[in-house]
Amino acid sequence: MKAINQPAGPQTTSAASMKYKGITTKNLVITAMMAAVTCVLGPLSLPLPFTPVPVSLTNFVIYLAAFVLTWKYCTLSYIVYVLLGAIGLPVFSGFGSGIDKIAGPTGGYLLGFVFTALICSIVNKKFAGKLYMYVAGMAAGLFVAYAFGTLWFMYQQGMGLKQSLALCVVPFLIGDAVKIAVASIVGPALRKAVNAIQ
Numbered sequence: 001m002k003a004i005n006q007p008a009g010p011q012t013t014s015a016a017s018m019k020y021k022g023i024t025t026k027n028l029v030i031t032a033m034m035a036a037v038t039c040v041l042g043p044l045s046l047p048l049p050f051t052p053v054p055v056s057l058t059n060f061v062i063y064l065a066a067f068v069l070t071w072k073y074c075t076l077s078y079i080v081y082v083l084l085g086a087i088g089l090p091v092f093s094g095f096g097s098g099i100d101k102i103a104g105p106t107g108g109y110l111l112g113f114v115f116t117a118l119i120c121s122i123v124n125k126k127f128a129g130k131l132y133m134y135v136a137g138m139a140a141g142l143f144v145a146y147a148f149g150t151l152w153f154m155y156q157q158g159m160g161l162k163q164s165l166a167l168c169v170v171p172f173l174i175g176d177a178v179k180i181a182v183a184s185i186v187g188p189a190l191r192k193a194v195n196a197i198q
Contacts, residue, residue: 030194031073034065035080038091042081045093051167052105053153056093059145060179062113063138066120067187068194074121075114082110108152112145119144124187131184138180 038061045054065074085091085101092101092110102110123137150168154161 026197027069027073030068031077031080034061034069034074034077035084037061038065038078038081039084039089042085042091043093043095047094048171051171053109053149053168053172054093054106055172055175056109057179058093058109059113059116059142059176060183062117062141063120063179063183064187064190066117066124066137066141067183067191069121070125071118071121074117078113078117082114085110103156105153105156106149107156109145109149111152112148115144115148116141129188134184134187135180138183142176142180 038058041057041061045056047054062074062078065077069077081091082102085097086099088097090097093106096104101107119141120137123133123140127133127137146169150161150164153159153168154164157164159167
């Protein structure tokens, strides 16, 4: 009977190891670091006189995070950032914070960027080494953020689609294209540097 019961301990330990496979100190540290970088760069926005939506670096940080983190950790990193802002830390654009900011005109982007993080990190992992797919993934993630941001803006401000697009999308296309281009160059180099860390 003892011989039969003895293997149960090691099997349980092995199952637990498989369950937590991939959760390492390195992953957690990089996740926290990217959340911190978002908190630093997210507030540094450029307000535009004709729209309540500012030029922000938040999506640029997400693009970089997608190169060095898996989809779970990349998404977690951004969610941590949003939660920190929600509880009152001034980490949103223009050093804003709180639920009022999330419910305001730009709140749709804060939600949409969750999916940006998810999409970009999945594409970067699946198509590693393919520059055109990096660009496509970031463009797709940005499109989703635009969609959430515009729809929420329409609801919150009571505006039509055409006017909302003119305020929430068109003014930012060139700047976001530049962010994607820069991230496509910097991201792979950042990934290489992070992968070299033991």
